[in-house]
Structure formats: C-alpha cells, structure tokens
Amino acid sequence: MSCECHYDEDSFDNLSCFNDVLQHECGELILILDCDHVPARDFLTRTVGFFIEDPKLFLVQTPHFFINPDPVEKNLETFRKSPSENEMFYGAIHPGLDFWNASFFCGSAAILRRKYLLEVGGIAGDTITEDAETALGLHARGYNSAYLAKPLIIGLTPETFDDFIVQRSRWAQGMIQIFILKNPMLQRGLTIFQKICYFNSSFFWFFGIARAVFFISPLVLLFFGLKIYNASILQVLAFAVPHLAGAYLLSNYLFGRYRHPFFSELYETIQSFYLLPAIISAILKPKSPVFKVTPKSVSLEKDFLSHLAAPFYIMLLLAISGYIAGIYRWITVPGVADSIVICMLWNTFNVVMVLSCLGVVWEKHQMRKMHRYATDEKVLIDLKDERGIFSATLFDLSLSGAGIKIDNSLNQEVSEESIKSLDKIKPFINEQMVGKHIIMNAQDSYGNQYSLPMEIKQIRSKGNTTIIGCLFSAKSNIELTETINFVYGDSSRWKFFSQQKQDVEIGYFKGFISVLPSL
Numbered sequence: 001m002s003c004e005c006h007y008d009e010d011s012f013d014n015l016s017c018f019n020d021v022l023q024h025e026c027g028e029l030i031l032i033l034d035c036d037h038v039p040a041r042d043f044l045t046r047t048v049g050f051f052i053e054d055p056k057l058f059l060v061q062t063p064h065f066f067i068n069p070d071p072v073e074k075n076l077e078t079f080r081k082s083p084s085e086n087e088m089f090y091g092a093i094h095p096g097l098d099f100w101n102a103s104f105f106c107g108s109a110a111i112l113r114r115k116y117l118l119e120v121g122g123i124a125g126d127t128i129t130e131d132a133e134t135a136l137g138l139h140a141r142g143y144n145s146a147y148l149a150k151p152l153i154i155g156l157t158p159e160t161f162d163d164f165i166v167q168r169s170r171w172a173q174g175m176i177q178i179f180i181l182k183n184p185m186l187q188r189g190l191t192i193f194q195k196i197c198y199f200n201s202s203f204f205w206f207f208g209i210a211r212a213v214f215f216i217s218p219l220v221l222l223f224f225g226l227k228i229y230n231a232s233i234l235q236v237l238a239f240a241v242p243h244l245a246g247a248y249l250l251s252n253y254l255f256g257r258y259r260h261p262f263f264s265e266l267y268e269t270i271q272s273f274y275l276l277p278a279i280i281s282a283i284l285k286p287k288s289p290v291f292k293v294t295p296k297s298v299s300l301e302k303d304f305l306s307h308l309a310a311p312f313y314i315m316l317l318l319a320i321s322g323y324i325a326g327i328y329r330w331i332t333v334p335g336v337a338d339s340i341v342i343c344m345l346w347n348t349f350n351v352v353m354v355l356s357c358l359g360v361v362w363e364k365h366q367m368r369k370m371h372r373y374a375t376d377e378k379v380l381i382d383l384k385d386e387r388g389i390f391s392a393t394l395f396d397l398s399l400s401g402a403g404i405k406i407d408n409s410l411n412q413e414v415s416e417e418s419i420k421s422l423d424k425i426k427p428f429i430n431e432q433m434v435g436k437h438i439i440m441n442a443q444d445s446y447g448n449q450y451s452l453p454m455e456i457k458q459i460r461s462k463g464n465t466t467i468i469g470c471l472f473s474a475k476s477n478i479e480l481t482e483t484i485n486f487v488y489g490d491s492s493r494w495k496f497f498s499q500q501k502q503d504v505e506i507g508y509f510k511g512f513i514s515v516l517p518s519l
Helices: 015-024 043-053 071-076 083-100 114-119 129-138 161-181 192-226 233-255 263-284 310-332 337-361 422-427 477-488 491-499 508-514
Strands: 031-033 057-061 108-115 144-147 373-384 389-397 402-405 437-443 450-461 465-472
Touching: 015 114, 031 043, 031 114, 043 057, 043 108, 071 161, 071 263, 071 337, 083 144, 083 192, 083 233, 083 263, 108 114, 114 129, 129 144, 129 161, 129 192, 161 192, 161 263, 192 263, 192 310, 192 337, 233 337, 263 310, 263 337, 310 337, 337 437, 373 402, 389 437, 402 450, 450 477
Parallel strands: 057 144
Antiparallel strands: 031 108, 057 108, 373 389, 373 437, 389 402, 402 465, 437 450, 450 465
C-alpha cells in the first residue's frame, strides 16, 4: 500500500502520509526506525514477545545506540574514555521511567501496536516531538509501555556542533510544547507517577534558562555590586559547600557509571545559550516550531572553528572582565570581600566551562564516513594459496573494512594439509602483502558462518603482534549483503562496545580534568 505524499523536510504535515497508510495496512505491529538506524538480526525476536505477554502493551522501546562520537566527545577526545551523553538517558533514566510504566516512544528503535495507534489517530502531530506526544496520549488511555535495555540498533549521532544544536533545539522546543500544550500534570488517565515522569522529562528542557542565570549571577556582583548571594565565606563553608558536595556525591553514587562528574554541566552549558531563543520562541508561540531533520554522516576535511563559536568568546571576555571588576571592587568598596571571593571562585568555574565549550566548537577533521567500532573476536585468515590458513583477532570493524591483529608468538595454522612452522608463516605477513586479497572466515554470536573477501591495505608490526588493516572487497550483491549482515547484524557487539571501559566510576578531580579542552 502506498500513499501519495510530497516530502518536505521543513514541514511536519507529512505525518499525515504515514497515518493514512496506517489506516489501510493490516499488520498488528509496526517497527519504526530512523533512516540511519540499522537493526540487528534479533530485533524482532527480542521484542515481539512482550506484546504476546501483555495485550494492553502499545510500545516496546529499545536504546538508541550510536557508533560515532558526538561533537563534544570528538573535539575533546573523550569518546570511549567516558560514557556518552545518551548513556544517562538510556542506561539510567529510561529504566526508571519503565518502572512506573512511563517509558515513552523515542522516535526510532521501537515497535508499536497498530490498533492502539489508530485509536488516537496515528502518530501525533501537535508538537515536533511527536514520539513522546504519542506515548503520552496512549498512556493517558491506560495502555502500557515497556523498555528493553539492550541495544538492538546501531546509528549515527550528529557529527558537527551545528548539527548537534539543530537536534537539541528541536528536542527542547518539542518537549516545551508538550509541557505547555499537553501539560502532563493535567492529563486525565495518567497515574500520579506517570504525571511526575512526563513532567520531569519535559520541564528538564528549561535548563537553558537556569544555565544562563548561573553564568550571569556572579558577574552581577562583580560588575554592579548587587549582592545576589548574601553570605559570608564561613556561611558558605558551613552550608553551601556541604550541600554541593552531598549533591555531587549522591549523583556520582547513583549515576557514576552513566555520567562522569561535571559532564552534565559541560553539555548543558554548551547548549544553553543556543537553546534560549528556541525555548523563548516555544513559550511565546507554542504552536509555531517546525520539524528540522538532523544532518548525519558529515565528512570534515580539515580542522575549523564553528561559526557558532562567537557567544563563547563573548562569555569568556565577560568572565575575564569579571576578575578585573572584582579586583577593582575589592580595592574600592570595603565590607564586601567575602562576597567578592565567593563570586570570583564561582566565576572561575564558569571560565573552565567556557574554555571547554571553546574546545568543542573547534571542529576537528574527520575524513572517515564509515565509522569503526571496537570488537574482540577470533577469525581465520585464508591467504588463498599454499601459504595456508591461520588464526587472528578482529579488533575493529566497519562497513568499509576491519582491523585484524595476529599474535606471532602464539599463532598456529589451522589447515592440517599445509602445516608450516612459525618461521615459515611470518615472512608472508609483511609489507609485500599490501594489495593482496584474502578471505576472512568468521562466525557471529548466532552461529552464522561468513567468508568475506578483503584486500590488505596496511601492515605494521608492534612487538610480537602484526596489525593488518583491510578493506572489504565485495564484488556482488550477495557478498555485499553478507558483509552488511556480519558488520551490523550482531547485537552482542553493541553490548561489548557500549560497556567497554565504562563500568567504573571516576573521582571528582579526574572528572573535572577530563572536561578540559584537549591541548
């Protein structure tokens, strides 16, 4: 069944096309994916059973799992060194929402029951976060949702700061629209806990206002002498410092695996001044925001300064000027020394955050469009001639190629017909093999066997280990399909990749240092 509709990415009316098709199709369940999200082979087998178990279930949501770093991670070089921003939402917050039957549709990587969608007229369209709005309406009708905390898709996050802000502005405006137009606290049919969950999810996006106030507040005293924080140093040490320490300690205790210290401050600071216009616009005209598609898979040929950097230079100039004003006020105005010290320390924290933001808006080059992800699995390399077959370890993988390492001290051939000593194998794994074609024999976690043709592009030695960089060289649609199935079809790799080096909390000093710009 097809629908005649004209796609216009600047318009949200094309939802009617989907909803029209929904009226005429007969499938009971609908899988929704973003165009850059690739599902693993076991997506349906791990999700459909929930609908059999619960007849009132309208949604099964799974995490959005991203293979590439966002602009903050890429430009500050924190990717794989600390949890990604979405780890907090999909690893800690969404399971909590699920506990109260309040997990909501996130736009992709989800299955919905068609008949319940039809009851509310299809996907909602009053706001530009149509996913959460749809879930809110169905929860209000008494239907249930479920969250499966297992990555079953792989996708792309925005790769430039400009695209990152486009996406977050849309999220902010959409959730504020829900807060104003569909106020969860006034929605009939929701339980009190569902109301609180939806209220928190939508009200959170006002943080742009709070972050702007947090930056400006110390400067108000340093420049104008207004005592917005009327306390002595002793009072601050007795009340404010224990409160702040307790809040950070509790946060790190509860969420340290999913969000390292001070990263929330960095992400909120870098978004806040760009979200302010979006927030104010959504408040003044809650029906005016329009949907904007987030660009993905961008190639950056060289380092460059984002055109969105200007506000952070202005903020840095203001913060540095605050020190000069504070020193002048210290000398000329008696009796306010405590307040000046407090505000200058406060201003110092803001300076660190602004410097980190400047590190983010300095875009680093990115030539590769096919992002590689880490893995760790045994494979067999066939040299396609009398030199034999030997074992190796696959350590990174993308749709374009793979990284393979061979332990020369332990490797033994697998082919009994062509047994050779280690001394005879090693000479064939050298730079003379660059450009040669090999076959990589592998097996995924489901037991599927693959024989994938590859071309050696690079060979280098590291101690007793030989590192081989290869490109897939599929020459037919069948070989290409096999390559795609192997690279993107196994969800067990997403678990390995997402948990690698991210299961341990880090201390506050290390967390603070890690948000500083890379030099």
